[in-house]
Amino acid sequence: MNEKTEELRDLFTDVTDGEETVTESQENTRGSLERDERSDEERLESVVQQMRERYEFETGLSDDDLITVARGFYDEKSDEEIAEELGVDAEEVFEARLSLHLVGKDDADEVDLAAIRDREEDDATLAEEYEVSEDRIRRYRRVAEAKDQSRAANDRYRDEFDSILADADLTEQLTSDLREDGLEDATEGMETEVEF
Numbered sequence: 001m002n003e004k005t006e007e008l009r010d011l012f013t014d015v016t017d018g019e020e021t022v023t024e025s026q027e028n029t030r031g032s033l034e035r036d037e038r039s040d041e042e043r044l045e046s047v048v049q050q051m052r053e054r055y056e057f058e059t060g061l062s063d064d065d066l067i068t069v070a071r072g073f074y075d076e077k078s079d080e081e082i083a084e085e086l087g088v089d090a091e092e093v094f095e096a097r098l099s100l101h102l103v104g105k106d107d108a109d110e111v112d113l114a115a116i117r118d119r120e121e122d123d124a125t126l127a128e129e130y131e132v133s134e135d136r137i138r139r140y141r142r143v144a145e146a147k148d149q150s151r152a153a154n155d156r157y158r159d160e161f162d163s164i165l166a167d168a169d170l171t172e173q174l175t176s177d178l179r180e181d182g183l184e185d186a187t188e189g190m191e192t193e194v195e196f
Contacts, residue, residue: 040164044070047160048100055149057099059092066096073102074165094139098146101158108143117144 038046044067052063061069065086072082072093079090079097086093097104111130116137119126123134123141130137150158 041067043160043164047157047164051100051157054153055099059096059099061086061088061092061096066100069093069096070100070102070161071165073097073100073104074161095142098142100161101146101150101153101155102161103143103146103150108140111140113140113144113147116140117148 045063048063048066048070051057052066059066065088068086069082072085077085079093082097083090083093098107110132116126121129123137126137127134
């Protein structure tokens with residue numbers, strides 16, 4: 001040890017109260033920056049409960065049923081299929097789905113929701129103008145209301161459902177693809193002799 005190194009060593013031990021080494025344990029962490037330790041089911045329950053409290057929507061469906069509605073929506077099941085699974089009618093599933101801000105692409109694809117939302121005419125007048133039934137106009141207005149609610153909440157609940165249900169499907173798909181690719185790479189170039 002030269003003189004400078006020895007001085008630095010003495011300085012170090014003085015500053016660290018005589019400790020010869022200073023180390024800090026490190027944690028082996030993996031994954032995203034923020035990890036939610038709850039299961040998907042717990043996260044879904046939390047979202048449904050928050051929405052039920054905030055919007056006070058009335059439905060005969062339990063929280064578990066509402067989770068089934070959300071899962072069905074992300075599995076691209078129709079309201080009729082979900083209703084059959086729950087033993088209720090499709091209109092109740094439609095209403096529950098919109099209460100959860102889960103608006104499908106084809107819920108109001110034939111009409112400009114912004115135009116209907118801002119109109120003050122009654123359902124009969126609009127039904128005649130758009131050449132659809134009054135039930136259909138009421139449905140469109142309900143879809144517009146659900147979109148407005150979702151937008152007012154910055155699509156927070158819809159994003160949470162996406163995060164839990166859509167990302168889970170994507171992760172499963174990517175993992176499956178990765179396994180297949182890995183197997184393909186591992187067996188590439190192998191010759192197999194099989195006698196029958």
